Amino acid sequence: MTKAVVLLSGGMDSATTLAIAKAEGYEPYALSFRYGQRHQAELACAARVAEAMGVAEHLVIDIDLRRFGGSALTGDLAVPKDRDLDRQVDEIPVTYVPARNSVFLSLALAWAEVLAASDIFIGVNALDYSGYPDCRPEYIAAYERMANLATKAGVTGHRALRIRAPLIRLTKARIIRKGMALGVDYALTGSCYDPGADGRPCLRCDSCRLRAKGFVEAGTADPLLTEFGISAP
Amino acid sequence: MTKAVVLLSGGMDSATTLAIAKAEGYEPYALSFRYGQRHQAELACAARVAEAMGVAEHLVIDIDLRRFGGSALTGDLAVPKDRDLDRQVDEIPVTYVPARNSVFLSLALAWAEVLAASDIFIGVNALDYSGYPDCRPEYIAAYERMANLATKAGVTGHRALRIRAPLIRLTKARIIRKGMALGVDYALTGSCYDPGADGRPCLRCDSCRLRAKGFVEAGTADPLLTEFGISAP
Numbered sequence: 001m002t003k004a005v006v007l008l009s010g011g012m013d014s015a016t017t018l019a020i021a022k023a024e025g026y027e028p029y030a031l032s033f034r035y036g037q038r039h040q041a042e043l044a045c046a047a048r049v050a051e052a053m054g055v056a057e058h059l060v061i062d063i064d065l066r067r068f069g070g071s072a073l074t075g076d077l078a079v080p081k082d083r084d085l086d087r088q089v090d091e092i093p094v095t096y097v098p099a100r101n102s103v104f105l106s107l108a109l110a111w112a113e114v115l116a117a118s119d120i121f122i123g124v125n126a127l128d129y130s131g132y133p134d135c136r137p138e139y140i141a142a143y144e145r146m147a148n149l150a151t152k153a154g155v156t157g158h159r160a161l162r163i164r165a166p167l168i169r170l171t172k173a174r175i176i177r178k179g180m181a182l183g184v185d186y187a188l189t190g191s192c193y194d195p196g197a198d199g200r201p202c203l204r205c206d207s208c209r210l211r212a213k214g215f216v217e218a219g220t221a222d223p224l225l226t227e228f229g230i231s232a233p
Numbered sequence: 234m235t236k237a238v239v240l241l242s243g244g245m246d247s248a249t250t251l252a253i254a255k256a257e258g259y260e261p262y263a264l265s266f267r268y269g270q271r272h273q274a275e276l277a278c279a280a281r282v283a284e285a286m287g288v289a290e291h292l293v294i295d296i297d298l299r300r301f302g303g304s305a306l307t308g309d310l311a312v313p314k315d316r317d318l319d320r321q322v323d324e325i326p327v328t329y330v331p332a333r334n335s336v337f338l339s340l341a342l343a344w345a346e347v348l349a350a351s352d353i354f355i356g357v358n359a360l361d362y363s364g365y366p367d368c369r370p371e372y373i374a375a376y377e378r379m380a381n382l383a384t385k386a387g388v389t390g391h392r393a394l395r396i397r398a399p400l401i402r403l404t405k406a407r408i409i410r411k412g413m414a415l416g417v418d419y420a421l422t423g424s425c426y427d428p429g430a431d432g433r434p435c436l437r438c439d440s441c442r443l444r445a446k447g448f449v450e451a452g453t454a455d456p457l458l459t460e461f462g463i464s465a466p
Contacts, residue, residue, distance in 0.1 A: 070346065098347050107332075113332055133382065138382055142383075150375075
């Protein structure tokens with residue numbers, strides 16, 4: 001089986017991406033990060049998803065991005081609530097973590113090279129998203145080009161490495177339908193930027209609202225809300 | 234003053250790069266990594282260099298690359314000694330750390346974005362070097378392109394970020410002459426991949442031998458050897 005490294009945050013999108021990698025026949029190696037995120041509860045979700053989907057290995061790497069600051073997700077700034085999701089695309093919210101996807105992809109690249117994996121999967125999405133620069137197709141393409149020059153692949157003529165972002169042009173509703181068709185149990189996932197101690201979603205941050213919009217548009221209930229006894233918004 | 238992030242390993246090349254950044258008028262923010270390297274003694278060198286050169290701040294970030302393995306510098310493999318340095322360029326030695334420069338540059342990118350720094354300096358060299366893929370000019374160019382798509386710079390039309398590798402086409406001898414002209418004290422630096430507990434260089438690894446070759450060609454004694462009472466090879 002061909003190996004692939006799959007970035008797994010524990011949210012909806014990365015769980016769906018993992019299911020896609022499996023459906024395509026890859027042996028998945030899941031990679032998560034304890035990076036100082038205030039929603040560290042997502043790591044419990046990542047572990048549950050990795051176990052339910054039967055990954056070859058699940059690594060959690062510590063990298064304290066709080067040392068740099070600059071984000072509501074790792075710093076002292078409050079997570080914004082009830083934001084207008086139809087805002088200008090060039091307005092980047094304070095939940096953006098500087099260079100986060102580049103840090104995560106670079107560590108995935110290190111593992112992929114050691115494993116001799118051919119693909120790295122990342123669940124970024126440029127449609128129903130928060131406007132982060134490192135979620136756009138042109139970024140992913142530039143990253144892939146760089147990655148092939150960074151590693152042995154670029155020197156010795158090994159097989160090229162691919163950065164796969166299968167959700168990048170899908171709406172949240174399509175992601176959910178695709179995941180459900182592949183048997184993803186969304187009750188195991190968590191999306192909230194500011195969850196309660198028990199993992200209860202706030203329902204008001206960008207991430208909760210994008211998730212809710214997705215389930216409404218997909219015409220199905222979010223099993224996570226059912227689990228917390230919350231009726232759909 | 235314009236801020237720049239400077240990757241500082243504590244070796245000759247990064248110390249020279251820091252001196253160049255200062256000479257160009259940048260306010261330098263030095264960044265080092267405790268990544269599980271067997272030559273962790275280099276971090277003491279980095280601290281000495283940062284202090285001697287008066288950086289605005291020196292951050293040491295923990296990121297355990299041993300979790301991935303795959304290198305003599307972080308794993309159980311022995312550091313090769315007395316290698317033929319005129320080997321084929323497409324032969325990558327076991328001291329190569331998979332994707333290391335991409336990991337380091339990505340963390341520098343995170344800090345640069347928070348600091349609003351305009352440049353990231355890295356002391357890579359593609360001439361007197363060990364044949365690592367992530368030391369080549371085409372890699373640095375691809376990284377810069379990716380970095381500008383990864384961050385706010387790429388979205389809001391901020392000033393573009395530059396990845397600066399001022400040593401990339403210099404011989405070790407020219408690097409040493411340049412550094413000495415800028416007042417770099419090479420006695421503070423350490424290059425050895427396999428030093429003794431007191432920081433004493435092994436003199437037989439690639440890095441020691443490239444350094445020795447450089448000082449011979451520059452026609453000057455290595456002050457580090459003088460400090461350890463070692464006569465020049």
